[in-house]
Amino acid sequence: MLDLNAGATIVAVEGDLELEFRDHALAWLGGAVPCTSIIVRDGEHFITGQRGVMSIRASRAGAAVLIAPASPGKAAELRELVRRTVRRLAGVVARSWRRTA
Numbered sequence: 001m002l003d004l005n006a007g008a009t010i011v012a013v014e015g016d017l018e019l020e021f022r023d024h025a026l027a028w029l030g031g032a033v034p035c036t037s038i039i040v041r042d043g044e045h046f047i048t049g050q051r052g053v054m055s056i057r058a059s060r061a062g063a064a065v066l067i068a069p070a071s072p073g074k075a076a077e078l079r080e081l082v083r084r085t086v087r088r089l090a091g092v093v094a095r096s097w098r099r100t101a
Helices: 024-032 072-100
Strands: 002-004 009-014 017-021 036-040 045-047 052-058 064-068
Touching: 009 017, 009 036, 036 045
Parallel strands: none
Antiparallel strands: 002 052, 009 045, 009 064, 017 036, 017 052
């Protein structure tokens, strides 16, 4: 069982993996929430969409898994990109309004 942040990457380096997790938004319901189960085949990866506890089981002995934590810088970069885009779009709209007025 691992507690992973959103955006963490799980890679099946050797062998297949079974990932099990519950929807984090419904965690307050406890065991009443059904588990989601995903199979990650050898060489494939899965990126977590939300923070939560995940169970990882290997399909055979000797399987290998690589877990790369989410990069906190990526979220800041995305926020900055959205902020600049909104600012530019607001400038375009303001200029078009001035031209029509």
